[in-house]
Amino acid sequence: MPSMPTVVFDLDGTLVDTAPDLMAGLNHVLAIDGIEPVHYDDMTFLVGQGARAMIERGFALRGRPLAEERLGALLDIFIRHYLDDMPGKSQPYAGVVRSLETLKAEGFRLAVCTNKLEKLALPLLKGLKLDTYFDAIAGGDTFPVRKPDAAHVLKTIERAGGEAAASVMVGDSVNDILAAQNAGIPAIAVPFGYSDVPVERLNPTRIIGHFDELTPHLVRSLLAH
Ligand SMILES: O=C(O)COP(=O)(O)O
Numbered sequence: 001m002p003s004m005p006t007v008v009f010d011l012d013g014t015l016v017d018t019a020p021d022l023m024a025g026l027n028h029v030l031a032i033d034g035i036e037p038v039h040y041d042d043m044t045f046l047v048g049q050g051a052r053a054m055i056e057r058g059f060a061l062r063g064r065p066l067a068e069e070r071l072g073a074l075l076d077i078f079i080r081h082y083l084d085d086m087p088g089k090s091q092p093y094a095g096v097v098r099s100l101e102t103l104k105a106e107g108f109r110l111a112v113c114t115n116k117l118e119k120l121a122l123p124l125l126k127g128l129k130l131d132t133y134f135d136a137i138a139g140g141d142t143f144p145v146r147k148p149d150a151a152h153v154l155k156t157i158e159r160a161g162g163e164a165a166a167s168v169m170v171g172d173s174v175n176d177i178l179a180a181q182n183a184g185i186p187a188i189a190v191p192f193g194y195s196d197v198p199v200e201r202l203n204p205t206r207i208i209g210h211f212d213e214l215t216p217h218l219v220r221s222l223l224a225h
């Protein structure tokens with residue numbers, strides 16, 4: 001008998017619209033160094049590899065140099081700012097809670113695999129009362145590697161008690177789709193997150209425009225192929 005499916009979710013731009021708070025934290029940090037704020041449209045480029053990369057990319061976007069030591073100090077300031085206001089304006093996307101309820105009721109295992117630091121991902125999910133749905137939550141620093149490395153996804157599945165052969169990944173950006181492809185599992189893309197290219201170009205197994213489409217039937221049908 002094949003094991004129960006596991007659905008692995010990306011966090012930023014997939015389960016939760018976090019851009020307003022990430023942007024507020026980044027602009028807080030940029031302002032300290034007298035740098036012009038970034039705009040909402042920039043977030044598709046800035047988000048995806050965690051907070052450290054977001055700050056680095058913010059400086060690069062404004063053509064400003066950033067020493068490693070300064071980056072470390074600014075990351076600490078960002079983390080404090082982001083935690084202080086959590087969950088801030090961040091909200092789950094439409095249909096997320098209902099979809100999680102339905103999948104869970106069906107006996108599916110659920111997990112989060114995010115490049116966000118674990119110490120930011122956990123309180124965010126808790127603050128939004130989403131943490132209890134998941135059998136495992138793995139951040140970008142939980143394991144020695146992170147998405148698009150297959151091991152980030154595979155170790156998350158293992159931690160959730162699932163099996164790769166019965167798992168699918170849901171995400172919004174190139175890291176998620178590549179991680180799923182590298183892990184050899186179906187990739188479901190959402191088009192409403194923070195991808196800097198249209199998700200069709202990432203060749204996901206499936207695109208869903210709304211979480212209403214993420215049903216036990218869809219997951220089973222993708223796993224049957
Ligand atoms: O915060 C980021 O940069 C990426 O986070 P995600 O992997 O949940 O999209």
Ligand SMILES: [Mg+2]
Nearest residue numbers: 010012013172
């Ligand atoms: Mg994402």
